[in-house]
Amino acid sequence: MPYYLRLQGPNQWPSDATCPDFRPAVETFAVEMEEEARRLTGALAEVLGDNSDVWDRFFDDPFVQMKICRYPGLESADAGVSGVGAHSDSGFLSMLVQDDAGGLQAQLPNGDWVDVPPIKHAIVVNLGEVLQVMSGGKLRATVHRVQRTQRNRISVPYFWNPRLETTLADLGVSTGDASTSSGTHGGRNEVFLEYGANAFKSLARSHPRVMDRHHPDLCVVDGRVMVANAAR
Ligand SMILES: O=C(O)CCC(=O)C(=O)O
Numbered sequence: 001m002p003y004y005l006r007l008q009g010p011n012q013w014p015s016d017a018t019c020p021d022f023r024p025a026v027e028t029f030a031v032e033m034e035e036e037a038r039r040l041t042g043a044l045a046e047v048l049g050d051n052s053d054v055w056d057r058f059f060d061d062p063f064v065q066m067k068i069c070r071y072p073g074l075e076s077a078d079a080g081v082s083g084v085g086a087h088s089d090s091g092f093l094s095m096l097v098q099d100d101a102g103g104l105q106a107q108l109p110n111g112d113w114v115d116v117p118p119i120k121h122a123i124v125v126n127l128g129e130v131l132q133v134m135s136g137g138k139l140r141a142t143v144h145r146v147q148r149t150q151r152n153r154i155s156v157p158y159f160w161n162p163r164l165e166t167t168l169a170d171l172g173v174s175t176g177d178a179s180t181s182s183g184t185h186g187g188r189n190e191v192f193l194e195y196g197a198n199a200f201k202s203l204a205r206s207h208p209r210v211m212d213r214h215h216p217d218l219c220v221v222d223g224r225v226m227v228a229n230a231a232r
């Protein structure tokens with residue numbers, strides 16, 4: 001089994017006793033986000049001059065991740081080092097809802113950072129690396145980051161991706177294509193052949209302690225995740 005299939009697993013829900021409304025609310029939200037993600041996928045294909053259903057086959061069995069993040073603010077008793085460093089998301093597109101604390105920024109092509117201000121009822125859409133590849137580089141993955149905020153910040157990113165086993169060849173892209181690298185991480189961000197490997201790259205890069213604790217058999221060499229035995 002490819003190591004990246006470990007990204008799939010059961011959801012972890014708080015108990016009904018402590019949070020009875022949580023699960024149904026999140027499940028309803030996820031269904032609505034999926035509808036919107038499918039609509040956006042079609043609209044993006046049309047932007048590129050294709051039929052809106054041209055990418056549908058990659059999303060028969062999509063790989064979806066969603067998380068509810070709390071970033072302790074500087075005022076908070078548990079303020080530590082929080083925020084998210086500059087990166088692009090590894091998948092197709094990400095849609096996120098944020099509260100009114102602020103902190104999210106996107107990078108312009110000239111390198112400047114701009115705030116992505118919270119707008120009530122608006123969803124922020126970040127284009128991902130897989131979309132960059134699928135569009136032949138016409139659509140660039142959005143480089144973004146989260147700065148520390150004064151107050152606590154809550155955000156809910158929803159990541160919309162093809163199934164983990166999708167390869168660049170499935171997408172009709174050849175290796176070495178210019179769209180398969182992006183300017184993040186000092187220009188050393190390669191978009192990997194299999195989407196699952198690309199997705200795991202993000203986990204390994206952003207969450208080293210998760211890697212140490214839950215994936216001690218994996219190591220990261222030149223941004224590439226490897227099974228430790230195979231790396232030697
Ligand atoms: O919390 C946010 O607003 C963004 C988080 C993010 O960029 C990510 O998890 O990839």
Ligand SMILES: [Fe+2]
Nearest residue numbers: 087088089144
């Ligand atoms: Fe992100």
